[in-house]
Amino acid sequence: MDIAKIMQDIKKGCAEIIGEQRLEELIRNYYEKNENFFVKAGFDPTAPDLHLGHSVVLNKMALLQKHGAIIQFLIGDFTAQIGDPSGKSATRKPLTKDEVLKNAKTYEEQVFKILNKEKTVLCFNSKWLNDLGSAGIIKLSATFNVARMLERDDFEKRFKAQNPISICEFLYPLLQGYDSVALKSDIEMGGTDQKFNLLMGRHLQRTYELGKEQVVFMMPLLVGLDGVQKMSKSLGNYIGITENANDMYAKILSISDELMLSYYELLSDISFDDFQNLKKELKNSTLHPKKAKENLAIELVDRFHSKEKAIMAKNEFDKIHSANELPTVIDEFECENEIWLAKALVLCGLESSTSAARRSIKANSVSVNLKKVKDEQMQLCKGDYVLQLGKRKFARLKVK
Structure with missing residues (x-):
């Protein structure tokens, strides 16, 4: 097995890996010793409606599953039942246990379009955080000082602007880091905006003498259809993974040529070598950008629907836009x-x-x-x- 080749594909589109040598060792141990490793990713149970921006991390997790990973799909139900202390959303109210479970079920229905269900463990952090107790929380808070906490970008900006920061907010990165201790995670994945919290897991695994420090694997934030802002439902520049095949196909065809390459890198299952060839073909004009977008759209619609629906979506799109005909079905x-x-x-x-x-x-x-x-x-x-x-x-x- 060519581990270097596997690493090349895994690193495609990645923003930063802290502990890359350890990641390679984990993959090598899987092929040489048949040892699985654990990859943690946390998800907010208040927003289970996923779009392609969320799938960037999920796609990489699915690739790691092919090379020995067991995914620890972590639902942050403990924090969700407390509410949002960040000050960003005063209207967000705490969720009940039933609401969290309902949202978690919705997650399951969506993420297993990407992840291998047999190699995924659904986790709820209330299982260990409820048992931590007051003494455990105080002990946890003693593992990190305020000066270090203020190094987090948003905390630093708010502190300099003399905007209030609650003590509870300081606890949240610590609780997320403690999740990595409880799960004994080998890798934690997230977006580049989560770097501080992801590193907290490494710090606490070391502090609690777990005998290992998790690899921190960060993916870029996917730019939305507007080509400017990150993909977001609130900005309306998103493609939902549960959207119908025709709309998904048409939206992918609408992206700019420049954005297309980023989407290939972050969303497609294309190998590193094939991605390099794709860029060369586009540069040499041996592949038309529209054809490349069509191939990407078919791949993504196939992933979330089926190959048959992808082809039907292409035919419908061509019928409307190329042949200037009406859609087959109109409300x-x-x-x-x-x-x-x-x-x-x-x-x-x-x-x-x-x-x-x-x-x-x-x-x-x-x-x-x-x-x-x-x-x-x-x-x-x-x-x-x-x-x-x-x-x-x-x-x-x-x-x-």
Whole structure:
């Protein structure tokens, strides 16, 4: 087994690995001694609706499973039942145990589209943090000083700006680090924004004399469809992993050529060598960017749906955009009497408000019966209409 080659593929797209030599040793031991190793990743039980940004870490975890990893999929139910002390969301309320379990079930339904269920252990940190007790919490807090805690980027900025930081907030990185002690994790994975907390696990494993220090494996944050901000539901620049095949395919085709390479590196199962060849083909113009995007879209839709649905999504996309034909299935609506176009767009669910509809009409994004409309005061009288917003949203409206 070529360990160097395996390491090359594992490191593809990675932002930083602390303890790379240990990672290589773990993989070598798997192939030479049949020893598995444990990879921890923590997930917030308050937000189980995953998008492709979340899948960056999950994809790398799935790759590690092929080379000996047992994934410790950690649900932070202990902290979720306390509430959010960060000051970022005063409205976030503590969750009940039933709510946490419900969200965890939703996670399971989504993550096993990527992870191997037989090589994944679902963990809840209340199992050991509830038993830690007051004495254990005080002992844990004594393992780290305030000066070191203020080295965390957001703490440092808030301290300099004289914004309040609660003692509870200092406990959260310690509790996350203690999870690594309780689970005896060999590797912890997360985004680059989690570096401080991930390193805490190494510190506490050493402090509690576990006999090892976990490898810290960090992946970049995936940029969203806008090409600027990180992928986020709140920013609307995301692709949900439960979205229907047609929408997922179309959204991937909409990304820029520059963003496409980042998506290949962070989301595709393509090997390191094949990724280098892809970049060369694009640079030499032997592969058209649109074809490369089509291949990526088919791979991702296949992963979350099926190969059959991926091909159907491609055919549907080509039918609409290349052949300038209507989608096979269009939602149908009815209304009584003449209706203002902006209201019709809201009625059909194409826009959220008439003001948003007017902005879309002004931006030349609205078509009626396949013809662009510029008159934001347009009235639709008796008849049948096909309304279109942008390239992907359609509705049929019958005005009686």
